[in-house]
Amino acid sequence: MKLVGEHKAKKGLIRMEIEEERGIVKNIVISGDFFIYPEDIVEELEKHLVGKKLEKLEAAIEDFFSVRHDVEMPYLNVEDFKIALRKALEEYRWEGS
Amino acid sequence: MRFIPLIVARPEVQMAIDEAIMRARIEGRVPDTVRLYVFKPSSVTIGRFQSVKHDVNLEKARELGIPVVRRITGGGSVFHDEYGEITYSVIIGEDYHPALKNIQESYRFLAGPLVDALKDLGLNAEFSGLNDIVVNGKKISGSAQTRRKGVILQHGTFMYSTRLEVLASVLKVSKEKLKDKGVKSIYERVTTVEREGIKLSREEAYELLKNSFFRAFPLEPGELTDYELELAEKLIEERYGNERWNLMK
Numbered sequence: 001m002k003l004v005g006e007h008k009a010k011k012g013l014i015r016m017e018i019e020e021e022r023g024i025v026k027n028i029v030i031s032g033d034f035f036i037y038p039e040d041i042v043e044e045l046e047k048h049l050v051g052k053k054l055e056k057l058e059a060a061i062e063d064f065f066s067v068r069h070d071v072e073m074p075y076l077n078v079e080d081f082k083i084a085l086r087k088a089l090e091e092y093r094w095e096g097s
Numbered sequence: 098m099r100f101i102p103l104i105v106a107r108p109e110v111q112m113a114i115d116e117a118i119m120r121a122r123i124e125g126r127v128p129d130t131v132r133l134y135v136f137k138p139s140s141v142t143i144g145r146f147q148s149v150k151h152d153v154n155l156e157k158a159r160e161l162g163i164p165v166v167r168r169i170t171g172g173g174s175v176f177h178d179e180y181g182e183i184t185y186s187v188i189i190g191e192d193y194h195p196a197l198k199n200i201q202e203s204y205r206f207l208a209g210p211l212v213d214a215l216k217d218l219g220l221n222a223e224f225s226g227l228n229d230i231v232v233n234g235k236k237i238s239g240s241a242q243t244r245r246k247g248v249i250l251q252h253g254t255f256m257y258s259t260r261l262e263v264l265a266s267v268l269k270v271s272k273e274k275l276k277d278k279g280v281k282s283i284y285e286r287v288t289t290v291e292r293e294g295i296k297l298s299r300e301e302a303y304e305l306l307k308n309s310f311f312r313a314f315p316l317e318p319g320e321l322t323d324y325e326l327e328l329a330e331k332l333i334e335e336r337y338g339n340e341r342w343n344l345m346k
Contacts, residue, residue, distance in 0.1 A: 011226065012172075015148060031146050031147055033144050033172055035241070037243070072200065074200045074201065
């Protein structure tokens with residue numbers, strides 16, 4: 001199923017569109033009107049998240065940014081990406097729940 | 098420092114020229130550069146990470162013959178009115194001035210001539226947030242920048258008589274964003290020089306901006322090099338004139 005979450009950070013909106021199959025990320029698109037340098041980081045993050053289990057995504061986002069000290073995001077932080085993710089996952093029905 | 102006089106052209110050409118200058122500047126082949134330009138036909142540019150589906154009314158844009166091109170810079174969607182907007186861009190080495198090292202300070206340093214130009218007209222212009230210029234609290238200019246290998250590309254708008262009803266019909270601005278800015282519609286949020294009571298022709302708006310940039314930077318009129326034009330041509334083909342890039346999200 002397709003999950004979409006949007007979060008308005010201090011500067012800019014972050015939108016996560018996740019296509020999942022049996023709890024695994026098939027594809028993910030991160031979009032919005034934010035600024036982040038270097039820009040390629042967003043595609044790298046998307047690639048990093050594909051193939052991961054939904055419940056591991058938050059930790060995967062954290063891991064990804066923890067080793068990227070070259071990233072600059074004015075008025076935006078890692079937490080904002082995690083909030084957008086959580087909003088997308090709100091639509092998901094976890095097995096057994 | 099080089100000034101490239103007004104270029105009126107399609108959006109893919111304008112975006113390709115900006116990136117070509119940046120690449121040539123990184124390679125040390127051209128000096129720091131300021132230029133002014135107009136999109137013809139009227140166009141929409143979207144930020145590097147924006148979603149065409151969510152952030153632009155593509156059907157409306159197509160109906161009106163308004164092309165949509167993705168920028169290299171982040172930020173939001175912009176309507177560039179052929180009859181009411183001039184775009185500036187500055188390509189400059191970070192070591193030009195200490196203010197350029199800091200992102201917020203650099204926006205203000207490079208877009209400063211726009212604020213000065215608005216003040217020349219007697220308008221109460223000031224910076225707002227990271228990258229906007231407001232007059233009486235309403236946005237009249239927005240800028241976006243990218244940085245690569247010690248070189249900054251910053252480009253942005255100067256709305257002297259943008260048709261706001263066209264702008265409102267082609268851009269999808271989320272309710273959440275308007276709410277965040279404390280306004281109900283885009284008309285309460287955006288203004289133009291004309292709406293503030295001063296009518297300028299394109300020529301007058303151009304001269305005003307040009308003079309302001311010449312006061313702020315040691316500019317000399319120049320032109321694009323063959324190298325930049327060749328690069329730009331390649332970038333049109335591979336990127337800005339290509340749906341794979343423009344519609345990638």
